[in-house]
Amino acid sequence: MAVFIGTFENKVDRKGRVSVPAPFRASLSGLTFQGIIAFPARNGGAIEACGMDLMEQMIAEQDQINLLSNHTGTPTASIFYELLQLSFDGDGRIILPSDLRERAAIDGQATFVGIGKLFQIWSPERLAEFRAQQAGGR
Amino acid sequence: MAVFIGTFENKVDRKGRVSVPAPFRASLSGLTFQGIIAFPARNGGAIEACGMDLMEQMIAEQDQINLLSNHTGTPTASIFYELLQLSFDGDGRIILPSDLRERAAIDGQATFVGIGKLFQIWSPERLAEFRAQQAGGR
DNA sequence: AAATATCCCATGATATCCCATGATATCCCA
DNA sequence: TGGGATATCATGGGATATCATGGGATATTT
Numbered sequence: 001m002a003v004f005i006g007t008f009e010n011k012v013d014r015k016g017r018v019s020v021p022a023p024f025r026a027s028l029s030g031l032t033f034q035g036i037i038a039f040p041a042r043n044g045g046a047i048e049a050c051g052m053d054l055m056e057q058m059i060a061e062q063d064q065i066n067l068l069s070n071h072t073g074t075p076t077a078s079i080f081y082e083l084l085q086l087s088f089d090g091d092g093r094i095i096l097p098s099d100l101r102e103r104a105a106i107d108g109q110a111t112f113v114g115i116g117k118l119f120q121i122w123s124p125e126r127l128a129e130f131r132a133q134q135a136g137g138r
Numbered sequence: 139m140a141v142f143i144g145t146f147e148n149k150v151d152r153k154g155r156v157s158v159p160a161p162f163r164a165s166l167s168g169l170t171f172q173g174i175i176a177f178p179a180r181n182g183g184a185i186e187a188c189g190m191d192l193m194e195q196m197i198a199e200q201d202q203i204n205l206l207s208n209h210t211g212t213p214t215a216s217i218f219y220e221l222l223q224l225s226f227d228g229d230g231r232i233i234l235p236s237d238l239r240e241r242a243a244i245d246g247q248a249t250f251v252g253i254g255k256l257f258q259i260w261s262p263e264r265l266a267e268f269r270a271q272q273a274g275g276r
Numbered sequence: 277a278a279a280t281a282t283c284c285c286a287t288g289a290t291a292t293c294c295c296a297t298g299a300t301a302t303c304c305c306a
Numbered sequence: 307t308g309g310g311a312t313a314t315c316a317t318g319g320g321a322t323a324t325c326a327t328g329g330g331a332t333a334t335t336t
Contacts, residue, residue: 010316010317011316011317013317013318013319014318015291015318015319017317017318018316019315019316019317021315021316022314022315022316037143055141055143056141058254059141059254059255062254062255077253078269078272078273080143080251080252080253080254081145081251081253081269082145083143083144083145083252084143084144084145085143085144085161087292089291089292089293090292090293090294091293091294091315091316091317092315092316093316093317095291095292148326148327149326149327151327151328151329152328153280153281153328153329155327155328156326157325157326157327159325159326160324160325160326227281227282227283228282228283228284229283229284229325229326229327230325230326231326231327233281233282
């Protein structure tokens with residue numbers, strides 16, 4: 001399982017590209033899909049992301065799909081409606097779609113924070129606010 | 139197993155053609171049948187679809203006994219009556235039959251949503267309603 | 277013959293690929 | 307341990323390929 005640790009601030013260029021930090025890419029290097037799965041963070045205005053390995057695990061745990069026996073319930077996880085599959089280019093960059101950037105208020109710079117099985121992508125300002133708030137509430 | 143992730147909105151032209159998103163086609167590229175199996179979604183007014191690989195798996199897991207015993211109390215395989223095999227044209231498009239389009243209220247635009255082993259095809263408006271309802275009911 | 281489906285090609289927008297650059301980190305050897 | 311050589315990394319930009327889309331021409335069906 002890919003593990004992400006550390007904080008890195010990278011630039012978002014005018015094509016919307018950002019380099020995924022090399023240590024994160026190294027964690028993902030064994031996977032067949034070279035890229036990340038991104039989605040709006042569950043709390044706070046960041047983007048969260050993981051590798052295909054974690055996603056495949058979630059899909060495997062998805063309710064057994066058997067159309068032939070049961071036609072009623074699909075308690076499909078609502079997270080699926082927000083997922084984005086972002087491939088690395090030859091230089092380890094991804095393109096952050098503009099809507100995701102807007103939601104996360106990312107413009108110019110993006111801060112990657114590893115949080116174990118996932119990592120987050122923040123606007124540096126928002127991350128600072130979030131951290132200040134965290135510290136105050138402690 | 140083909141996996142579908144991400145949301146894509148494409149246009150339905152006046153011939154009823156829609157491009158299946160390239161990432162979805164890539165997931166299906168290894169299969170002998172180049173196209174999708176579509177059927178009315180089990181919940182809500184969308185279309186659901188998958189690749190032939192999942193369909194074959196579901197058929198393999200079908201309860202043998204049901205086939206051999208009587209036809210009376212088995213609503214199991216009723217989905218078979220609704221399955222549609224839709225081939226890609228040379229440019230990766232499918233034709234959505236008009237009755238399926240009507241049932242899903244798709245007209246002009248179609249939103250593809252990957253939900254792991256399957257994907258859904260929505261009228262953008264209906265999807266928005268569905269999502270709002272999901273969010274509100276939480 | 278009419279309606280429909282299939283095939284083929286054109287087009288603009290966008291993403292991808294490829295290469296160049298400078299900065300930093302790492303390595304290697306005296 | 308110092309300090310130059312080398313590799314890695316983030317970044318920028320131009321060239322190329324891919325994708326979604328439209329429409330005409332041909333085939334198929336009834």
